[in-house]
Amino acid sequence: xxGFEPYVFSNLVTVAVLIGLGLLVRVVRRQRLxxxxxxxxxDRRKLAIVLVGIYLVIGLLDSVAWKGGVPEDVVDVLxxxxxxxxxxxxxxxxxxSYSAPLALVEFYGAAPLRRPGTHALGTDILGRDVxxxxxxxxxxALLIGGLTSLIxxxxxxxxxxxxxxxxxxxxxxxFFLISTLASMPGLLLLIALIMAMGRDTLSVCIALxxxxxxxxxxxxxxxxxxxxxxxxxxxxxxxxxxxxxIVVRHILPNLAHLIVxxxxxxxxxxxxxxxxLSWLGIGVDGSWGQMIDGARNELSREPIIWWNIAAAxxxxxxxxxxxxxxxxxxxxxxxxxTQKGPT
Amino acid sequence: xxxxLEVRNLRTTFPGALRPLPVVDDISFSLARGEVLxxxxxxxxxxxxTALSILRLVPKPGQVVAGEVMLAGxxxxxxxxxxxxxxxxxxxxxxxxxxxxxxxxxxxVGAQVMEAIQLHDSMSKVDARARTRELFAEVGIPDPDxxxxxxxxxxxxxxxxxxxxxxxxxxxxxxLIADEPxxxxxxxxxxQILALLRNLQRDRGTAILLITHDLxxxxxxxxxxxxxxxxxxxxxxxxxxLLSDPLHPYTQGLLRSIPALSRAGERxxxxxxxxxxxxxxxxxxxxxxxxxxxxEPCAELFPEEIRPAAGRRVxxxxxxxxxxxxxxx
Numbered sequence: 001x002x003g004f005e006p007y008v009f010s011n012l013v014t015v016a017v018l019i020g021l022g023l024l025v026r027v028v029r030r031q032r033l034x035x036x037x038x039x040x041x042x043d044r045r046k047l048a049i050v051l052v053g054i055y056l057v058i059g060l061l062d063s064v065a066w067k068g069g070v071p072e073d074v075v076d077v078l079x080x081x082x083x084x085x086x087x088x089x090x091x092x093x094x095x096x097s098y099s100a101p102l103a104l105v106e107f108y109g110a111a112p113l114r115r116p117g118t119h120a121l122g123t124d125i126l127g128r129d130v131x132x133x134x135x136x137x138x139x140x141a142l143l144i145g146g147l148t149s150l151i152x153x154x155x156x157x158x159x160x161x162x163x164x165x166x167x168x169x170x171x172x173x174x175f176f177l178i179s180t181l182a183s184m185p186g187l188l189l190l191i192a193l194i195m196a197m198g199r200d201t202l203s204v205c206i207a208l209x210x211x212x213x214x215x216x217x218x219x220x221x222x223x224x225x226x227x228x229x230x231x232x233x234x235x236x237x238x239x240x241x242x243x244x245x246i247v248v249r250h251i252l253p254n255l256a257h258l259i260v261x262x263x264x265x266x267x268x269x270x271x272x273x274x275x276x277l278s279w280l281g282i283g284v285d286g287s288w289g290q291m292i293d294g295a296r297n298e299l300s301r302e303p304i305i306w307w308n309i310a311a312a313x314x315x316x317x318x319x320x321x322x323x324x325x326x327x328x329x330x331x332x333x334x335x336x337x338t339q340k341g342p343t
Numbered sequence: 344x345x346x347x348l349e350v351r352n353l354r355t356t357f358p359g360a361l362r363p364l365p366v367v368d369d370i371s372f373s374l375a376r377g378e379v380l381x382x383x384x385x386x387x388x389x390x391x392x393t394a395l396s397i398l399r400l401v402p403k404p405g406q407v408v409a410g411e412v413m414l415a416g417x418x419x420x421x422x423x424x425x426x427x428x429x430x431x432x433x434x435x436x437x438x439x440x441x442x443x444x445x446x447x448x449x450x451x452v453g454a455q456v457m458e459a460i461q462l463h464d465s466m467s468k469v470d471a472r473a474r475t476r477e478l479f480a481e482v483g484i485p486d487p488d489x490x491x492x493x494x495x496x497x498x499x500x501x502x503x504x505x506x507x508x509x510x511x512x513x514x515x516x517x518x519l520i521a522d523e524p525x526x527x528x529x530x531x532x533x534x535q536i537l538a539l540l541r542n543l544q545r546d547r548g549t550a551i552l553l554i555t556h557d558l559x560x561x562x563x564x565x566x567x568x569x570x571x572x573x574x575x576x577x578x579x580x581x582x583x584x585l586l587s588d589p590l591h592p593y594t595q596g597l598l599r600s601i602p603a604l605s606r607a608g609e610r611x612x613x614x615x616x617x618x619x620x621x622x623x624x625x626x627x628x629x630x631x632x633x634x635x636x637x638x639e640p641c642a643e644l645f646p647e648e649i650r651p652a653a654g655r656r657v658x659x660x661x662x663x664x665x666x667x668x669x670x671x672x
Contacts, residue, residue, distance in 0.1 A: 033449060033494065231444040237400055238439075239459045239510065240432035249458065253449045 007065040007082035014063040037333045045329035051322035055138050062086040062139040086135050093118065095127035101307050122307040125298070134311045137288040141319060143201055144208070144274045144284060145267035151209030153263060156217035161255070163217075164224025165247055174221070181214050187276070194282045201284050204277065208270055216262045220255060227251050257334035264327030268320045275316065288312040346373035346413075347550055348397070348435075348518055353410035355389075355396045357621070364621035366405065367392045368574040374518065377548040381555060381565035381582075383597070387618045389574040390554045391440075394520045397552075398431055414518075433463040436511035440523040442503035446495040452506045453479075453491030456513055463514040478509040482539060501532035508539065512549075519543075520552045525560065537563050558601055562586060567654070570594050573618055573629035579656040590657045593630045628660065636661045 193207035278289025295309035356363035479487035
């Protein structure tokens with residue numbers, strides 16, 4: 001395409017994400033309002049924030065890749081394949097088949113393992129280290145949640161704020177669109193979109209985004225309708241501000257708390273949606289959903305193979321719980337209705 | 344004295360069930376440079392709509408359907424939207440009734456004033472900030488440096504109104520429209536804000552269109568007074584003449600219903616009834632449903648404008664009859 005290999009692009013995106021996070025911290029630091037909210041949030045939800053941070057770090061470590069540097073004796077990777085930091089940590093840990101957590105011999109047949117006692121969470125049917133797969137799943141989950149939110153929320157804002165602020169024909173159009181989307185069964189639409197676009201990460205994210213922006217669009221439209229009539233918007237108009245500047249300077253900042261809350265809550269919902277998609281066989285490769293789906297058959301083996309599904313399930317549970325707790329905290333801190341008013 | 348702002352036959356309507364309702368009906372007045380004109384009337388008499396019509400900010404579905412608003416020889420109603428935007432704020436600024444809700448709660452007040460400055464004058468951020476600081480000092484905000492980075496909820500109502508005034512003055516407008524600038528404030532702050540407005544008018548020569556229902560404020564600040572009732576002007580006069588010798592029965596009623604300590608214990612005279620809603624306005628004089636002096640033509644025939652003295656206009660059959668038509672032109 002552009003002469004870029006995917007891993008280079010992934011590296012660039014990682015750098016962009018880091019810069020974005022840096023900017024976010026800067027903005028939060030400089031704006032007293034956000035600074036205060038962030039401090040309150042930290043005070044109330046330390047553990048959950050740390051947990052989300054750990055997932056984020058793992059995801060980022062798994063996003064930086066480069067080629068080469070593979071020792072001669074490692075046979076289970078393609079030569080000259082780009083490997084991420086996480087890949088390199090687990091280089092050469094592949095076994096022939098199942099191994100129980102921290103086992104010294106293979107689960108069936110008791111053949112000796114290549115690396116006895118090193119698989120903290122065991123290995124799967126192909127002998128891949130489960131801890132490794134679980135860590136790799138973090139990046140996929142973050143990608144699904146983050147990328148999809150980045151698609152859905154701007155889309156919802158564009159339509160919602162536009163419809164609410166300008167009204168008229170555009171409002172009619174947006175409402176037609178919303179009603180149409182809302183009248184289709186969500187899962188069916190999702191499956192149809194993925195069938196049409198393919199099953200790579202970006203396509204799944206777009207499909208999820210297209211089916212999940214409607215709720216926030218309604219919300220932002222309603223909120224804009226309310227804000228549009230407020231005195232400070234009239235005052236801004238009387239000062240001669242253009243409509244565009246009124247939207248950017250006076251409407252959007254007042255929607256900021258809603259955007260943050262929606263982002264966090266949408267995120268966990270999307271990660272769970274992906275699990276459902278995986279169960280239906282149209283999920284993203286390498287996701288926890290696929291691990292869980294793959295472990296279905298293993299549960300019927302005798303003796304039972306439990307570590308696979310347990311690892312993926314716990315990782316998923318931890319992320320969703322942490323994100324939801326943080327989201328709950330953000331809502332408490334930012335939503336004026338749950339706050340004791342400052343004035 | 345040449346007029347800076349000349350409003351002629353302004354009419355603003357809202358769609359009604361049967362016919363458009365003229366909430367501002369055939370209003371004409373002029374405002375000279377450095378003059379304070381008070382627009383007085385009860386709630387619902389169309390004062391604020393008149394002001395919004397001048398700025399072409401009438402909320403939908405209302406619209407200005409007729410008339411002219413001449414600002415230094417240019418009809419604002421004919422200007423393209425982008426040019427009109429350059430008039431708003433820069434040449435005609437407006438301060439609103441509710442300082443509590445007129446400032447964006449999530450932007451610092453300094454940034455909001457700077458925005459207004461940078462919108463109309465190309466100026467660097469540093470200069471705009473310095474200018475904002477000056478303005479804050481000028482409108483009497485104590486400790487202006489610290490207030491620049493305050494959010495609206497950190498400020499009291501009086502301070503917020505001062506910020507609003509600073510914002511309105513930031514571009515040195517020729518005309519300031521003050522829509523009940525003191526209604527939401529308590530009395531001591533009211534006096535301070537009025538003094539501030541008077542100083543600004545004197546020092547800068549800013550013309551002020553003062554919208555109020557408080558005749559005390561009129562007496563304090565206005566040069567001339569225009570009394571509105573149900574979308575129509577009923578009387579226009581110099582302040583002294585109007586307050587000492589009101590001609591229109593409505594003006595008389597307004598003046599009588601001011602509480603005075605000298606009459607403590609007595610029942611306060613009132614004008615019976617309320618302003619009728621626009622779809623119930625009579626065909627004739629709008630005040631005829633409540634007028635104590637009403638007689639035969641009042642309800643059917645709209646009174647002509649009469650000019651009993653220079654600079655004085657009144658619309659009333661009774662005044663016309665008692666004057667025997669003399670002075671009418």
